[in-house]
Amino acid sequence: MPILSGAGPFAYRDFRLFWIARMGSMLSQSSLVIALGWLVYDRARETMDVQAASFQLGMIGLVQFVPMFVLTPLTGWMADRYDRRHMSGWSCLLQLAGALLLAWMVHEGRGSLLVYFLVAALTGVTRAVFRPAINALAPNTVPRAVLPQAVASNAVAGRIGAILGPVVGGYAYAIAPWMAFGLSAALLAVSSAALFAISAIERQMLDRKRHPLRQMADGLSYVLQHKLVLGAISLDLVAVLLGGATALLPVYARDVLHVGPAGLGNLRAAPAVGALGTGLWLSWRPLGGRVGVKMLAAVVIFGAATIGFGLSRSLAISLPCLAVLGAADMVSVYVRQSLVQIATPDAMRGRVGAISSLFVSASNELGEAESGFVAALVGPVAAVVLGGVGSIAAAVLWARWFPSLRNADSFEHVAGEPAAAAPGERGTRLP
Template sequence: MSSPFSIPNYRYYWLARLLSMLAGSAMMLIIGWQVYNIARETMSPAESAAQLGLVGLIQFVPLFALTPVTGWIADRLDRRLITRLTLGAQLACAALLGWLTYTDALSLPALFAVAAVLGVARAFAGPAFGALAPNLVPSELLPKAIALSSTAWQVGLIVGPALGGLLHDWQSAAPYALSAVLFAIAILAMSLIGRVPRPEVDRERHPIRQMIDGLSYVRTNRLVLGAITLDLFAVFLAGSTALLPIYARDILRVGSEGLGQLSAAPAVGAALTALLFSFRPIKQGVGTKMLVAVVVFGIATILFGLSTSFPLSLLCLFVVGSADMFSVYVRQSLIQLHTPDAMRGRVGAVSQLTISASNELGDAESGFLAAAIGPVAAVVAGGVGAIAITLLWARLFPQLRLARSFDPPDLSGELRPKETTT
């Protein structure tokens, strides 16, 4: 067995991952576009940028509040059921926004309310999706499975925004209708996944203690802690996606179609990189290469911030996505392989919290900073910050530099679970 695709359960999982990302990325692009344009009808550009930041903040707050609970639930309940329920919630959000858009009843409060619900759904979906993948493939195929899963994720980021922008130009409610259909098919794919091994639940240990265990594991495992927090601070500072509507409308002046291309450019770079790793995974010097990739990510972000050329901006965003995917591939492989299955839901929840903090909260930071000092200065400062954080983390967490390969460690002494079948 040389490919995760030879396993039927993984194929269904991969399809659900792809379709849900297609739907979600198309939705979020249009939500951002609608928020900015509705705000611009009555607000200044700076105030409108702050509204984009508010969208990210609204999505982050429920994730922050629910992280201990979502990780514990992913380790205790059927992970397949959790993913189906959260996909259903996102389907309902897509249908509602489609109806409000079609009937011209859309408003900023409605968009913010749906963003909050999406934040809750993603809070529960992330740990369950992430912890389920290692249950579907043997450990030796896990790096390839992560690369293929990341490919599905990034292909969704490529095609979703492009489709969203094109469909919105044709009919404003069409992107939401497409998202609802894709979420429905994703639910069907998740329903086709058969029985998978699950860790035995320790029912004598208090649930709150189990939640704390996940945080304690991350805190004491220096490699896992360093990998998770590197993403948190680097992407938090250098994230520029929330400001793409500003660049598309006011700086590059390319409209909603150009916005779709700007949103897709980093995903193209990421998808091609993930596809390469699915066939030719890196084997040596993985930690050092990850740190170099984050530095490249910061440099490309700086160049994008300074660019006034649409082709150059697309190229910079392509490099941003490729470097970020390189880092994600190494980081997620190390985290999964250095975490016992009984802890993967809770550790995944902590990882998702930092990812969301770097993305949604980073979007909020970008929007608010752009309102204060301007979008160009905000993006450039973020790129410089990401480089500085990487150099600092290389010293604070030498375990990252010393990670040589993806050889699975011996976790026999770290909460090795018994397996049951569901």
């Protein structure tokens, strides 16, 4: 790919298309999550108390995580073997089908909790295909020297989607519940069109003599052998898994803050507002030195903001706490994605990205399950506060257990190191 002197990532056509697809998919997913969460919780509250209904929210996270946990090693291998554009595009179309099904059921007054869980499981399957493919695709749209800025711009697209999706989805649900799911389907159509329009990419051919199961295991082996990558991925996993307050936002909106579905959209968007501002800053002024220490500090701030939100009884306090939480999470995500994508050779990006996606899925979907289950045992407020404390403890422990992460200085240093060879791979290039 020719390097344009002094140009940022948006100077490249394929990155612009990728950015549109990323933003559209995040808008859709955020809208769908907020609508499905409210639909399930509100339906459950018709016959259950707060803690039992919180358990149903946990189940929604669990049924999305299980298929991703099972399929992600396979889909990561597929992202290194097959066309990443087509994998991402077709998975968007399958998610579109699920959103249309929900829109029809809600419009016709049909469906049950069991049906909603089945649709959530289908969403988990499609995201298991989508995440490794689109994560591995991003570095193929820009030269390596522009990748840190592309990571920040990619994160901005995700946060714009995370801001507007919940707000629009929440208000659309308040007007007519089926509209939120229809909106999600329309956005997925835009994303799939943009992905299919990206130019054909070059990729390395996997060694056909090496068994596919061995090739899948190579991604995990690579992560385990590179402590910097392992530390960055696992810290993000544990911090968000323990501090996932967003899973309980329907509980806070309905029974703690009493702000309804429209207020739920604002609560859901608040972390993304903080993350967006931080992402815009990072896309203009990337982090300099001591990126590892800054990631650890961001996790501590994330935990403290989670505790503040958990104890709040006022929307005026809750929204700033969530915004700070989102800003800190953006720094953590930015450092993790930059380190992983820069330090990983392209022939391994699908499989290593699959491991990263699995960790992210665990921190999000499994974190939702964990938050729902803990809330069912000790109540939603105690669950959020304990999660924030756990995030702070994780940052302290990871600083001790992963000195390579603590001592990581700059992305330029990582990019300057020779990329490790992918086990058993050849240098053949495919158009």
